[in-house]
Amino acid sequence: MSSDTPEQPGWAPPEGSWASSPANRKSMLGNRNRDTKPELLLRRLVHAAGLRYRVAAKPLPGMRRTADLVFGPTRVAVFVDGCFWHGCPEHFVPPKTNPEYWEKKIGGNMRRDRETDARLAEEGWLVLRFWEHQDPAECAEEVCAAVSGRKGNKGRLRSTGR
Template identity: 65%
Template structure:
């Protein structure tokens, strides 16, 4: 029985059926580094929103959002966000994927700017950073911001 020729859907970036399946399996949320950080923060009694918009008019989500403290946390994948330490340009379809990563990096900078202008603290971590260290920094920053809000003249 002859194998059918695979045709990518119109406008698809996938070069093969196998590549398409592989790319669809990549998580945009609930990654292992995110889950580890979330568990550590939850164990410290901190509560947060997951994959939420920090600002209602911003069409982007942060991995963790502490709304009253105005802290947005992003745990960026080394490949997708262009980690200076681990990013390796792709060998196949390199123009498309390199442009995609460059657009992601530009969007990350724009997101940081918009949130900072709205008086949010943006914390970004790479997926390779130790989860325990990320959780300690996040907890410290959230508690500090909460304390500032509670002071006279604060929010």
């Protein structure tokens, strides 16, 4: 077993690694999967509006995917998608290094997002997706309106047997 690190000569990425360089690997390992700045801004505004939610939670039992904010009683799941990782039509720029890998990776993320949306909708959930570049205040207004609008339907949602 080699004791080489990314900073040392002779370093090589682990077998099958996506890293094209030691610097790239170090950078990618530092990416957050929750508590990003856009998520925190949205959460702060929604909380200030008096709504309570679960953070980074699974909307459905047994579902491997988590939503950034989950309003269980009203069945609203909120996702704040990063422009790079989810293929934003406005801001996504495909990397020039290892383009085949990234095309497959980002495409898979987008397919998984659509599958998640469909599965939650089948179970009576409202899915709200926002891009990281969207105005947090506008997103918070939309979340608050959706949750408030579904509170009146709470009894009907629970009676669906799902």
